[in-house]
């Protein structure tokens with residue numbers, strides 16, 4: 001199954017968090033399944049937070065960031081009854097705003113599950129609710145306003 005990011009055009013595939021063409025990045029892979037999107041990621045031990053055994057908050061925010069924009073794209077394709085990679089003009093979103101709530105420490109060394117649901121989609125603006133869980137416990141929640149990217153002429 002191809003990830004949402006695998007459909008990003010080559011010129012937009014360099015994102016540090018999720019760009020397939022960035023050799024140094026995280027290569028986050030997001031998928032849509034029904035009304036929800038999901039991605040899984042296990043941060044390496046170098047992404048430690050301030051105290052041992054927990055993940056650095058910036059890493060957690062970047063996982064929500066990349067998963068949120070991918071989710072917005074997937075939901076927008078669906079709303080237009082389109083399929084990613086259909087040869088039509090690509091629909092891509094950038095982060096306008098991202099609110100992150102760190103609800104409990106996120107353990108290092110376990111696979112994290114990042115999920116997204118569509119809250120609203122109007123015009124170029126998508127609002128995505130995000131959660132990040134470890135071992136079935138929600139550690140981080142977020143709300144993203146993603147704005148559809150329009151190339152300037």
Ligand SMILES: CCCCCCCCCCCCCC(=O)SCCNC(=O)CCNC(=O)[C@H](O)C(C)(C)COP(=O)(O)OP(=O)(O)OC[C@H]1O[C@@H](n2cnc3c(N)ncnc32)[C@H](O)[C@@H]1OP(=O)(O)O
Pocket residue numbers: 008012015017018065066069092093094095096097123124125145147148149150
């Ligand atoms: C950078 C190029 C990348 C492109 C490819 C991406 C591929 C993906 C790669 C993976 C990426 C990974 C993730 C990353 O790292 S993405 C990288 C981090 N994000 C950026 O660099 C984005 C920088 N900002 C901008 O480019 C512009 O400000 C944008 C495009 C966001 C809007 O400026 P623009 O002039 O185009 O739009 P508009 O002003 O007509 O507004 C349109 C609508 O949006 C609403 N709104 C706007 N801002 C906000 C806000 N902060 N909060 C709430 N709402 C906001 C606004 O009210 C309006 O709504 P409405 O009044 O109609 O209801």
